[in-house]
Amino acid sequence: MRRVIPWLLLVQTLPLWAAPPPVQERLLENGMKVIVKEDHRAPIAVTQVWYKVGASYEPRGITGISHALEHMMFKGTERHGPNQFSQIISEQGGQENAFTGDDYTAYFQTLASDRLAISFELEADRMRNLLLKQEEFAKEIKVVQEERRLRTEDKPKALTYEQFNAAAYRVSPYRNPVIGWMNDLDNMRVEDLREWYGRWYSPNNATLVVVGDVEPERIFQMAQLHFGKLKPSELKTLKPESEPTQLGEARIRVKAPAQQPYLLMGYKTPVVGREVKGDGEWEPYALEMLAAVLDGGGSARFARELVRGERVAVAASVDYEAFGRLPGMLTLDGIPAEGHNMAELEKALRQQVDRLKKEPVSEKEMERVRNQLLATKVYERDTVFYQAMRIGMMETIGLDWRLAENYVERMKQITPEQVMKAAQKYLNDDNLTVAELDPQPIKDKGFAKPLISGGRHGI
Amino acid sequence: MGSNRRMTRWLALICLALPIGNPWAAPKIESWNTENGAKVLFVPSPGLPMVDVRVVFDAGSARDDGKPGSAVLTNGLLTESAGKWSADEVAERMEAVGAELSNGAQRDMAWVALRSLTEKKVLDTALETLAAVLAEPRFERGDVERLRLTMLSSLKQEAESLANIGEKAFYETVYQGHPYASNPNGTPESVNGLTEEALKAFYRRYYVAANAVVAIVGDLSLDEAKDVARRALAGLPAGSKAIPLPEPAIPDKAVERRINHPSTQTHIFLGQPGMKRGDPDYFPLYVGNHILGGNGLVSILSEEVREKRGLSYSVSSHFMPMSQLGPFQITAQTQNSQADEAVRVMRDTLRRFMEEGPAEKELESAKRNISGGFPMQIASNGKIVQYLAMIGFYGLPLDYLDRLVPNVMEVTKEQIRDAFRRRLAPERFITITVGKSGDGKD
Numbered sequence: 001m002r003r004v005i006p007w008l009l010l011v012q013t014l015p016l017w018a019a020p021p022p023v024q025e026r027l028l029e030n031g032m033k034v035i036v037k038e039d040h041r042a043p044i045a046v047t048q049v050w051y052k053v054g055a056s057y058e059p060r061g062i063t064g065i066s067h068a069l070e071h072m073m074f075k076g077t078e079r080h081g082p083n084q085f086s087q088i089i090s091e092q093g094g095q096e097n098a099f100t101g102d103d104y105t106a107y108f109q110t111l112a113s114d115r116l117a118i119s120f121e122l123e124a125d126r127m128r129n130l131l132l133k134q135e136e137f138a139k140e141i142k143v144v145q146e147e148r149r150l151r152t153e154d155k156p157k158a159l160t161y162e163q164f165n166a167a168a169y170r171v172s173p174y175r176n177p178v179i180g181w182m183n184d185l186d187n188m189r190v191e192d193l194r195e196w197y198g199r200w201y202s203p204n205n206a207t208l209v210v211v212g213d214v215e216p217e218r219i220f221q222m223a224q225l226h227f228g229k230l231k232p233s234e235l236k237t238l239k240p241e242s243e244p245t246q247l248g249e250a251r252i253r254v255k256a257p258a259q260q261p262y263l264l265m266g267y268k269t270p271v272v273g274r275e276v277k278g279d280g281e282w283e284p285y286a287l288e289m290l291a292a293v294l295d296g297g298g299s300a301r302f303a304r305e306l307v308r309g310e311r312v313a314v315a316a317s318v319d320y321e322a323f324g325r326l327p328g329m330l331t332l333d334g335i336p337a338e339g340h341n342m343a344e345l346e347k348a349l350r351q352q353v354d355r356l357k358k359e360p361v362s363e364k365e366m367e368r369v370r371n372q373l374l375a376t377k378v379y380e381r382d383t384v385f386y387q388a389m390r391i392g393m394m395e396t397i398g399l400d401w402r403l404a405e406n407y408v409e410r411m412k413q414i415t416p417e418q419v420m421k422a423a424q425k426y427l428n429d430d431n432l433t434v435a436e437l438d439p440q441p442i443k444d445k446g447f448a449k450p451l452i453s454g455g456r457h458g459i
Numbered sequence: 460m461g462s463n464r465r466m467t468r469w470l471a472l473i474c475l476a477l478p479i480g481n482p483w484a485a486p487k488i489e490s491w492n493t494e495n496g497a498k499v500l501f502v503p504s505p506g507l508p509m510v511d512v513r514v515v516f517d518a519g520s521a522r523d524d525g526k527p528g529s530a531v532l533t534n535g536l537l538t539e540s541a542g543k544w545s546a547d548e549v550a551e552r553m554e555a556v557g558a559e560l561s562n563g564a565q566r567d568m569a570w571v572a573l574r575s576l577t578e579k580k581v582l583d584t585a586l587e588t589l590a591a592v593l594a595e596p597r598f599e600r601g602d603v604e605r606l607r608l609t610m611l612s613s614l615k616q617e618a619e620s621l622a623n624i625g626e627k628a629f630y631e632t633v634y635q636g637h638p639y640a641s642n643p644n645g646t647p648e649s650v651n652g653l654t655e656e657a658l659k660a661f662y663r664r665y666y667v668a669a670n671a672v673v674a675i676v677g678d679l680s681l682d683e684a685k686d687v688a689r690r691a692l693a694g695l696p697a698g699s700k701a702i703p704l705p706e707p708a709i710p711d712k713a714v715e716r717r718i719n720h721p722s723t724q725t726h727i728f729l730g731q732p733g734m735k736r737g738d739p740d741y742f743p744l745y746v747g748n749h750i751l752g753g754n755g756l757v758s759i760l761s762e763e764v765r766e767k768r769g770l771s772y773s774v775s776s777h778f779m780p781m782s783q784l785g786p787f788q789i790t791a792q793t794q795n796s797q798a799d800e801a802v803r804v805m806r807d808t809l810r811r812f813m814e815e816g817p818a819e820k821e822l823e824s825a826k827r828n829i830s831g832g833f834p835m836q837i838a839s840n841g842k843i844v845q846y847l848a849m850i851g852f853y854g855l856p857l858d859y860l861d862r863l864v865p866n867v868m869e870v871t872k873e874q875i876r877d878a879f880r881r882r883l884a885p886e887r888f889i890t891i892t893v894g895k896s897g898d899g900k901d
Contacts, residue, residue: 041507083756090828094835110835111831139769143765143771144772145794150773153723155620156619257720258619259615259619260615299553303550311608314609315612337608338612367555371557376557
């Protein structure tokens with residue numbers, strides 16, 4: 001039974017805005033799904049095309065290919081030359097880009113809401129007609145490698161995170177970095193990309209999401225006009241690549257030039273709609289609640305007890321994602337405070353976990369989380385981009401977008417006992433991987449004396 | 460849904476969010492002063508039952524006065540213990556009603572920002588807490604010592620980041636002798652030397668109503684907004700405005716600093732003092748830079764460095780207008796062995812742009828992008844409140860947003876070429892590189 005608590009009364013007295021704006025969906029004959037959410041606060045709209053492909057779809061040897069292909073999607077079709085996509089959208093005043101994750105690749109444009117036709121036309125064109133020229137690929141793969149150096153190679157914490165995933169997952173494709181291993185990028189060929197493009201880029205593997213100042217029926221017509229003529233592909237199913245049960249704690253040490261140690265701990269956990277069925281359906285929500293109790297702001301346990309109370313950590317956080325294509329991890333991470341070592345930080349984090357298993361979370365803490373969720377649901381509606389992102393992501397990982405809309409309702413039903421049960425079931429040592437960043441000297445000699453070069457590079 | 464496995468192609472380019480304008484009607488800004496003398500700017504935004512309140516002070520690190528780290532540490536202490544509440548209670552009060560409190564300090568500005576639902580009980584609690592945070596921070600010894608350690612830890616983090624190392628050296632060299640030169644987070648020595656008394660004195664001098672601007676955007680009537688501003692700042696004494704900062708000198712000769720770091724890439728920073736807010740050359744320089752390297756992947760620098768040569772993932776140029784001349788900077792990152800080539804291409808590209816100015820077609824495209832993109836710039840409360848704070852803080856006219864697009868549309872090719880040639884002196888640029896490409900001399 002749900003408890004009646006003050007914030008609930010608050011909701012019931014709220015006016016019409018509380019009813020979320022209508023969302024409508026349509027399936028085109030070629031299998032492409034179109035989802036439209038009206039939001040008339042500003043005369044703009046965001047268009048996002050989501051493909052069901054990402055790093056977790058990639059076999060060994062070609063890791064990073066989904067992301068590399070995302071880069072190449074800007075390099076031209078028969079009708080539009082390299083980079084012209086960006087130039088055309090830019091001339092329309094649009095903002096555009098793309099992102100790749102484990103479970104999706106998505107392309108977006110934000111435009112004045114009367115200019116969407118141009119983005120539909122361009123997206124439909126590159127869904128089927130990408131050129132993938134060797135000379136463009138040769139340059140772009142260098143850009144991707146620079147991106148990897150920028151994001152990972154020279155960042156000690158990012159390196160640790162990459163090594164951590166590779167150690168934690170024996171089989172699950174989540175073991176590979178989204179950007180790919182450098183050696184795979186070194187050996188990637190444009191033919192690999194052509195094959196990947198042919199396999200995954202088709203209307204029946206895509207979802208179009210539009211959120212903004214639009215009229216849904218008109219969007220469906222426009223979608224039919226531009227995307228409706230594209231031929232569907234026959235999609236091959238993926239092998240499940242399920243992660244076998246972990247049989248004991250795993251630990252790794254990562255040595256990299258750094259100034260600070262860093263600790264990362266991850267417990268294997270379930271996601272909504274996979275493996276846990278029926279009775280266990282609440283478990284991912286209980287884990288979300290657990291994560292928010294530990295790290296849902298300045299009054300949550302980590303900030304209150306580890307950072308301000310014991311002062312064992314300078315920063316500590318929790319990451320968990322209830323929605324994913326495959327089961328993932330709940331991770332804890334932190335940097336020890338001055339005067340404390342990694343062992344002390346790890347002990348403090350483990351004590352936090354133990355406490356969750358032994359005592360139920362207080363009603364006050366749960367209420368705080370629920371009120372935050374409720375407020376966030378309002379704040380999120382300040383931007384169309386995020387609203388579209390939630391819908392697109394749910395749909396692309398194979399869940400119903402309504403699950404995201406119902407998220408707060410589901411969270412409201414979670415009890416302290418369920419949080420405790422979820423902690424007992426999943427936050428166990430046998431299920432745990434620990435990574436420690438072991439800082440190596442940077443040889444910091446301070447800033448060099450200015451080398452006066454008076455116009456050495458004069459121009 | 461924040462997962463750090465997510466990979467984006469655009470995160471690195473987000474910093475190009477300079478103000479932009481257009482034919483759509485900009486929101487009408489209401490402005491008044493509170494009784495204790497703080498300037499308030501307000502835009503009503505019905506539709507969502509929420510409000511953003513952003514209080515900015517002329518209390519950035521440019522006011523550190525030989526004690527680097529003062530502004531950041533003082534600002535950090537505001538949201539710890541305040542009024543009758545401990546740090547735990549301040550956080551608890553806000554989060555229990557779903558309100559979000561944030562704060563920070565850069566070189567010019569220090570701020571405290573609140574986002575809350577407008578439901579009366581919620582907003583009352585949030586405002587009462589905000590008022591205490593602004594007017595009654597307790598600067599308790601325990602909080603001071605803990606935040607000091609946090610800052611020392613941030614300094615270590617900066618020292619392992621190529622971008623931070625380079626940025627720090629860039630400001631240090633470009634602004635030698637000027638308040639903009641020092642690192643907002645200070646140095647280990649300066650942070651250890653900050654006394655409670657000095658921090659309290661900093662607070663008393665700069666956190667006063669006359670030195671504050673309040674920006675409010677949300678589902679409120681004008682009267683309600685007036686009430687919000689009054690209550691938020693009720694406890695602040697009137698005080699006086701901070702005195703204007705000195706003008707920075709333009710370096711009289713080129714300086715090159717190569718900083719060794721055991722990295723795979725070299726980060727490159729080129730530049731000099733650029734322009735300020737309200738600058739007479741603001742629009743020619745802004746539009747010109749948009750074409751040169753300010754518009755993400757559609758810019759001359761991106762074309763030359765990334766698209767043609769595959770040298771860098773992210774290359775851009777920007778003017779950062781501040782109270783005084785903020786920096787003009789061109790940046791890129793490339794693997795160590797290509798650093799010299801990248802520097803050469805970056806310099807050649809700028810030189811050609813300064814000689815020839817933009818092509819007519821490039822100028823037209825840029826104007827279309829800026830004017831067509833204006834609705835997106837003011838599409839959310841979160842964006843509008845930032846504009847208001849900026850307009851209020853830098854004393855820009857209240858019709859600034861209305862005039863943006865017309866001002867941009869009037870810029871000519873000749874004005875751009877002329878402004879760039881008058882304002883930039885590449886033969887005297889500061890060049891900073893951080894990476895393993897150092898010549899070993901340091």
